[in-house]
Each structure stands twice: as structure tokens, then as C-alpha cells.
Amino acid sequence: MKILAPSILSADFTNLSQQIRLVEMGGADWIHCDVMDGHFVPNITFGPFIVEAVNRITNLPIDVHLMIEKPELYIKDFIDAGADYITVHFEEVIHLNRVINQIRELGANAGVVINPSTPVSSVRDIVEYIDLLLIMTVNPGFGGQKFIHNSLRRIHEALELREKSNSRFLIEVDGGINNKIIKSVSDAGADVFVAGASIFKAENISAATAELKNIISSK
Numbered sequence: 185m186k187i188l189a190p191s192i193l194s195a196d197f198t199n200l201s202q203q204i205r206l207v208e209m210g211g212a213d214w215i216h217c218d219v220m221d222g223h224f225v226p227n228i229t230f231g232p233f234i235v236e237a238v239n240r241i242t243n244l245p246i247d248v249h250l251m252i253e254k255p256e257l258y259i260k261d262f263i264d265a266g267a268d269y270i271t272v273h274f275e276e277v278i279h280l281n282r283v284i285n286q287i288r289e290l291g292a293n294a295g296v297v298i299n300p301s302t303p304v305s306s307v308r309d310i311v312e313y314i315d316l317l318l319i320m321t322v323n324p325g326f327g328g329q330k331f332i333h334n335s336l337r338r339i340h341e342a343l344e345l346r347e348k349s350n351s352r353f354l355i356e357v358d359g360g361i362n363n364k365i366i367k368s369v370s371d372a373g374a375d376v377f378v379a380g381a382s383i384f385k386a387e388n389i390s391a392a393t394a395e396l397k398n399i400i401s402s403k
Contacts, residue, residue, distance in 0.1 A: 210393025
């Protein structure tokens with residue numbers, strides 16, 4: 185099954201509850217939360233308190249992407265707040281196996297994120313232990329960026345890595361996903377699609393959500 189995960193990074197936080205209800209009406213599968221600390225990436229977003237608020241609003245799984253320094257110090261806080269999936273950056277975490285085990289032992293699904301310049305092969309020795317591999321299809325830090333087209337090759341490489349390692353991780357993509365590119369990304373082998381501006385900046389949020397969901401659901 186293909187999974188659509190609207191990113192609240194682009195949502196109207198003055199009306200977050202309604203915005204989440206609208207993507208639910210459109211058929212969203214997960215809610216994606218982009219957490220930035222102003223150090224690992226040049227932007228600051230929110231912390232566990234917003235994840236906790238999202239958890240009160242929706243019954244959908246909450247997918248938390250930690251773009252922060254020393255994520256291991258905050259993982260328990262985000263899981264306690266309601267995170268079902270937590271992904272950490274390969275580029276930031278030194279003891280990756282330890283952090284993946286920490287996430288899983290605390291009861292959440294664990295994933296690794298790689299930036300556009302990080303080779304897919306870098307995560308070869310961790311993939312058998314993860315639930316998600318998140319491939320950034322823009323440089324992290326800001327919403328509304330354009331999709332980097334060599335990401336399609338990287339998705340193919342992740343698919344091959346999954347098959348060769350006999351792993352079961354989902355391939356997630358984040359950045360520049362809209363109705364013009366999402367079919368190509370799906371055909372390349374992605375399983376989970378994070379979309380922010382193309383949903384929450386649309387005139388009709390539910391319709392935009394439904395359109396993307398229909399594209400990835402069609403054979």
C-alpha cells in the first residue's frame with residue numbers, strides 16, 4: 185500500500201485542528217511532523233508539545249522527522265508525545281545502531297534519513313534494523329522547495345538495496361512532492377510520500393490530498 189503523509193510544516197498553525205481534519209477527509213494515511221532546531225538545519229519549527237497536540241487531534245499514525253542535533257536526547261519526549269515513527273539523520277548520529285535500538289525499545293518504529301548528497305550505500309549496514317528509509321528529495325530546512333530529479337535514481341538504489349538485503353523497510357520521500365512529480369516517484373519505488381505545500385497551500389486542502397492519494401493508489 186502506498187502511504188500519503190501530509191507535512192504540517194506548511195499548515196496554518198492558527199487552525200491546526202481543522203487543517204488536519206481536512207487532510208483526513210482527503211484520505212491521508214499519516215501525519216508528518218518536521219522538527220528543526222536551527223542548528224542541524226537553518227530553521228526552527230516546533231518540539232514535542234506540537235506532536236502531543238497533533239496526537240490529541242488525530243488517530244492517524246504520527247511520523248516525526250528529527251532534523252536536530254543529538255536527537256538521542258529527545259527521542260523519549262517525542263515518543264511520549266505520541267510519535268509512532270521517528271526518523272533520525274545519518275549525517276548527525278554517530279552511534280546509529282544504538283539510536284535505532286533506543287527508538288524501538290521505547291515503542292516506536294525507527295528510521296534513518298539521508299540528505300541529497302549522502303549516498304544510499306551509506307546506510308547498507310543499518311537497513312536490516314530499520315522500518316523506514318527517508319530519502320530527502322530537497323535539501324532539508326525549508327518547505328516549498330523544488331524536487332531534486334536525481335532523487336529518482338536514489339529511490340531505485342534504495343529499492344535494490346532492500347531487495348538485496350532482504351529487508352522490509354519502507355522507502356519514504358520528502359521534498360517537492362506534488363501532483364506533477366508524485367507518479368514518477370511512485371513508479372521509482374517509493375512507499376511513503378510526504379507532501380506539505382502542495383497540500384496545505386492549496387485552495388482546497390481535502391481535494392489536493394485526495395488527488396495525490398488517488399495518483400499513488402492507481403495502478
